[in-house]
Amino acid sequence: MPNFKLDDREIPFEPGETIIRAAQKAGIDIPHYCWHAGLSVAANCRMCLVELMPPPGRPAMLLDVLAWDKIKQEYLPQKKPKLVPSCQQAAADGMVVKSQTSEHVDVARASVQELLLLNHPVDCPICDQAGECRLQDYWLEHQGTKKRMRDEPVHKPKAVVFGPTIVYDAERCIVCTRCVRVSDELAKDPVLSVRERGNLNEIVVAPGRQLDHPYTLMTEYVCPVGALTSIDFRFKARVWFLRSRRTVCVGCATGCNSFSDFDPRDQKVYRYRPRENLAVNKFWMCDDGMLDYRRIHEGRVLEARVAGRPATVAAALATAAQLLVAAGPASTAVVLSAEHSNEDNFALLSLAKSLGFSDIYQSGRPAGQGDDILRHPDKNPNSAGVAALGKASGLKSFVELVEAIRAGKASTVIALGSATPTGSGAAALAEVRSLIAIATHEGAVVDRASVVLPASSWAEADGTFVNAKGMSQESERAIHPHGSSQPAFRLISELAALLGKPLGWKKLTELRAAMAPAAPRSVAPDSASLGAE
Amino acid sequence: MKNETVALGPNQVVGAPVPRPQRSASVQTYIPEIAKGLGITMKHFFQNTKEMAFGQRNDPVLEGIEDGINCISYPEQKRPYPARFRGVHRLTQREDGAPRCVACLCCSTACPAQCIHIEAGEYPEGDPRRGYERFPKRFVIDELRCIFCGFCVEACPVDAIRMDTGVHAAPYDSREQFIFEKDILMGFPGRDGSRLTGNSRHEPGEGGHPGVDRDKH
Numbered sequence: 001m002p003n004f005k006l007d008d009r010e011i012p013f014e015p016g017e018t019i020i021r022a023a024q025k026a027g028i029d030i031p032h033y034c035w036h037a038g039l040s041v042a043a044n045c046r047m048c049l050v051e052l053m054p055p056p057g058r059p060a061m062l063l064d065v066l067a068w069d070k071i072k073q074e075y076l077p078q079k080k081p082k083l084v085p086s087c088q089q090a091a092a093d094g095m096v097v098k099s100q101t102s103e104h105v106d107v108a109r110a111s112v113q114e115l116l117l118l119n120h121p122v123d124c125p126i127c128d129q130a131g132e133c134r135l136q137d138y139w140l141e142h143q144g145t146k147k148r149m150r151d152e153p154v155h156k157p158k159a160v161v162f163g164p165t166i167v168y169d170a171e172r173c174i175v176c177t178r179c180v181r182v183s184d185e186l187a188k189d190p191v192l193s194v195r196e197r198g199n200l201n202e203i204v205v206a207p208g209r210q211l212d213h214p215y216t217l218m219t220e221y222v223c224p225v226g227a228l229t230s231i232d233f234r235f236k237a238r239v240w241f242l243r244s245r246r247t248v249c250v251g252c253a254t255g256c257n258s259f260s261d262f263d264p265r266d267q268k269v270y271r272y273r274p275r276e277n278l279a280v281n282k283f284w285m286c287d288d289g290m291l292d293y294r295r296i297h298e299g300r301v302l303e304a305r306v307a308g309r310p311a312t313v314a315a316a317l318a319t320a321a322q323l324l325v326a327a328g329p330a331s332t333a334v335v336l337s338a339e340h341s342n343e344d345n346f347a348l349l350s351l352a353k354s355l356g357f358s359d360i361y362q363s364g365r366p367a368g369q370g371d372d373i374l375r376h377p378d379k380n381p382n383s384a385g386v387a388a389l390g391k392a393s394g395l396k397s398f399v400e401l402v403e404a405i406r407a408g409k410a411s412t413v414i415a416l417g418s419a420t421p422t423g424s425g426a427a428a429l430a431e432v433r434s435l436i437a438i439a440t441h442e443g444a445v446v447d448r449a450s451v452v453l454p455a456s457s458w459a460e461a462d463g464t465f466v467n468a469k470g471m472s473q474e475s476e477r478a479i480h481p482h483g484s485s486q487p488a489f490r491l492i493s494e495l496a497a498l499l500g501k502p503l504g505w506k507k508l509t510e511l512r513a514a515m516a517p518a519a520p521r522s523v524a525p526d527s528a529s530l531g532a533e
Numbered sequence: 534m535k536n537e538t539v540a541l542g543p544n545q546v547v548g549a550p551v552p553r554p555q556r557s558a559s560v561q562t563y564i565p566e567i568a569k570g571l572g573i574t575m576k577h578f579f580q581n582t583k584e585m586a587f588g589q590r591n592d593p594v595l596e597g598i599e600d601g602i603n604c605i606s607y608p609e610q611k612r613p614y615p616a617r618f619r620g621v622h623r624l625t626q627r628e629d630g631a632p633r634c635v636a637c638l639c640c641s642t643a644c645p646a647q648c649i650h651i652e653a654g655e656y657p658e659g660d661p662r663r664g665y666e667r668f669p670k671r672f673v674i675d676e677l678r679c680i681f682c683g684f685c686v687e688a689c690p691v692d693a694i695r696m697d698t699g700v701h702a703a704p705y706d707s708r709e710q711f712i713f714e715k716d717i718l719m720g721f722p723g724r725d726g727s728r729l730t731g732n733s734r735h736e737p738g739e740g741g742h743p744g745v746d747r748d749k750h
Binding site: 123125126157158159161169234235236238240241265 | 635636637638639642647653654655658663664665666667690691
C-alpha cells in the first residue's frame with residue numbers, strides 16, 4: 001500500500017483517496033466542517049487546509065501577502081506557501097504533508113475560525129449543538145481569541161421550520177452545504193439550496209416544498225453546528241448528560257448500526273445516532289429508524305397481567321406454567337417473533353423442545369414501505385435470525401397458525417412479540433382458549449392474552465439481530481429494564497424452571513454459548529467508528 | 534536550682550507540687566459562690582427588664598461586638614445576615630414579568646447536589662423571542678437537597694438565578710414543601726425589594742435590537 005507522510009506519521013492510503021480520509025482512517029482528525037466521508041467534496045469551509053511540501057529539489061509555491069507586524073504596527077510584504085484543502089487533494093505516494101506542525105496552517109485555521117464566528121450568535125447556552133459543536137471544539141483548539149469585530153453582527157431568520165422534523169437557524173449556519181448534499185446525494189431529493197452570497201447566504205427549502213423526504217434527520221445529523229435542529233430532540237436534553245451504547249436499529253430488516261443516547265439519571269433514551277458501518281448502513285439512518293427510539297418508552301407493557309388484571313410476575317409465571325401443563329404438546333402452538341433477538345427466540349425454542357411442543361410458528365410486525373437506500377419493506381429486525389433458528393424445527397408461517405387456530409388444533413398458544421403480521425391474525429388469536437404473551441408493547445396480542453409477561457425492549461437487554469443480508473449484529477443494553485419487565489429469555493428461563501425443565505443456562509454468556517451451534521454467527525464487519533460525528 | 538527535681542511522697546513522684554485549694558468553710562459550703570453566680574444572673578435580669586421596659590435595647594449586631602447583653606429574642610428578632618449571605622434561590626424577571634431564565638441547564642449542570650430540575654419550552658411561532666430564547670416550562674429546586682454553594686448563580690449566563698433573598702429555607706414539616714416550583718421561586722424579591730434581572734441584554738423587538746435585516750438587502 002502506498003504511503004504519505006502527515007506531520008511525523010506515515011499514513012497508508014488506497015489510490016484515489018484524499019488526504020483527509022486516509023488520515024481519518026488512521027485515526028487522525030484533520031479539522032473540517034464541510035467534508036463528510038459519505039458525501040461529495042465541497043471544499044468550501046477551508047478549515048482542512050494543509051501545507052504540501054514541494055517535491056525534493058523543487059521550489060515551494062509561494063504567494064506574496066501582506067502580514068501585520070505587531071512591532072512596527074504596519075503591514076509588511078511577506079511570502080506564504082499556498083495551502084491546499086486536504087479534503088480535495090488526492091494523496092500521492094511519498095507526499096509530505098504538514099498539518100499540525102505547520103505555522104502557516106495554524107494561522108489559516110485560526111483565521112477561518114474567526115471568519116466563521118464573525119456573525120455567529122454566541123448563544124451556546126440555548127443551542128442544542130453545544131457540547132458536540134465543531135465551532136466550540138475548534139475555537140478551543142485553533143483560535144482561543146475574543147471577537148474583534150465591534151459592529152452588530154448580520155441578523156438572519158431564526159427558528160425557520162423546514163419541515164415536520166427540522167428547524168433551521170440561519171444565524172448559526174456556516175453554510176457548509178452538508179445538508180444540501182445529504183438531500184441531493186443520499187435522499188436523491190434536492191429540496192435544499194443556498195440563497196444569497198457572502199455573509200448573507202443561508203439555506204432555503206425549494207419554493208412550495210417542505211424538507212420531508214425520508215432522510216431529513218440526516219441533514220441535522222451532519223450539521224457540524226447548531227443550525228439545523230431536530231424538532232423531536234429540540235430542547236429535550238443537553239448532550240453532556242447523555243451516554244451512548246452501541247445498538248442496532250430494530251425498525252426494519254436492514255439493521256442499521258446506531259448509538260442509543262440515554263440519560264443515566266432518568267434511564268430514558270433521548271435519541272439515536274447513526275454508527276458508521278460501511279457494510280450495512282454506511283453513515284446513515286432513515287427518519288423512521290431515528291425516531292424509533294420513542295417506542296422504547298411508548299405503549300409499553302410494564303406489569304404482568306393474569307386474565308386482564310394486574311399481577312406480579314411470579315403469579316403470572318405460575319399461571320402460565322399451569323396453563324402449559326394442562327394443555328399438553330398436541331394442542332399447543334409456540335410462536336417465535338422476528339421482533340425479538342436471537343437470544344429470546346432461542347430460549348423459547350429450547351423451552352418448546354424440552355416440553356415436546358413441535359408446532360413452531362413465526363410472527364412479527366406487518367410489512368411496510370421500503371426503498372433502495374436503506375429502508376427495508378420487512379419491518380422486523382430479526383426475520384433472518386428466526387428463520388435460521390427455527391429451520392430444524394419446521395418453522396411455520398403465521399398464516400398457518402391462523403389456520404391451525406381456526407381448525408381448533410391450537411387451543412393454547414405461547415407467543416413472543418407484541419405485533420401480528422396481519423389484522424385477521426389478531427382476530428384469530430381471540431379464539432385461542434389460553435394465550436400466553438411475552439410482549440414488550442401493548443397491541444393485538446396483549447389485548448387477547450390470558451397471561452401477559454412483561455418483556456424488556458431492545459434498549460433494556462443485550463441481543464443479537466440478524467439483518468436481511470444475513471449479518472449477525474449485537475446490540476448493547478443501554479438502560480435498566482422499566483417497570484417489572486425482564487429480558488424475555490430470563491422470563492422463559494424462569495418459566496422452564498417452574499415447569500421442572502431448567503434450560504441449563506443462567507447468564508447471557510452461557511445462553512450465547514448454548515445458542516452458538518444453532519445460530520452460526522456471520523458477524524457483520526463493525527468498522528470502528530471514525531470520529532464522533 | 535532551676536532544674537532541680539524533687540522526689541515527693543512515699544512513691545518518690547518527681548514533679549512540681551500542686552497547691553492544694555483552701556478548704557475554708559466558705560469554699561466548702563459553696564454558698565458565697567452560688568450567691569455570686571445568682572448575682573450575675575439577677576444583674577442581667579434587671580438590666581434586660583430595664584431595657585425592655587424603657588425601650589433601650591441596642592442594635593443586636595453592635596451588642597454582639599460590645600460587652601454586655603448578647604441576647605436577642607429569636608425569631609421575633611433576627612440578626613441581619615451579611616451582605617453576601619446565600620439564602621434561598623429566586624428567579625429574576627424581565628420587565629414584562631416573564632422569567633429571565635432561558636432554560637439552558639447550565640445551573641443544573643454546575644449543581645453538585647443535583648437539586649435543580651428544568652424542562653425547557655419554546656416560544657410559539659410569531660413570538661419575537663422565538664429562536665432567540667427558550668424558557669423554563671418547569672423550574673424546580675429541591676431546597677432540602679441544595680447545599681447552598683452558589684454554583685448555580687455563578688453558572689447562570691443571564692443573571693436569572695440569584696441567592697440574594699436574604700432568607701434561609703424555613704423549617705417545614707414535610708419534604709414536599711421544600712420542593713420550590715417556578716412560581717414560588719419567581720415570587721421572592723431580592724434584599725433590595727427588586728424582582729428584575731440585572732442582565733442588560735436587549736431583547737428582540739426592543740429598542741437597540743436590529744432584528745432580522747435580510748429583507749433590507
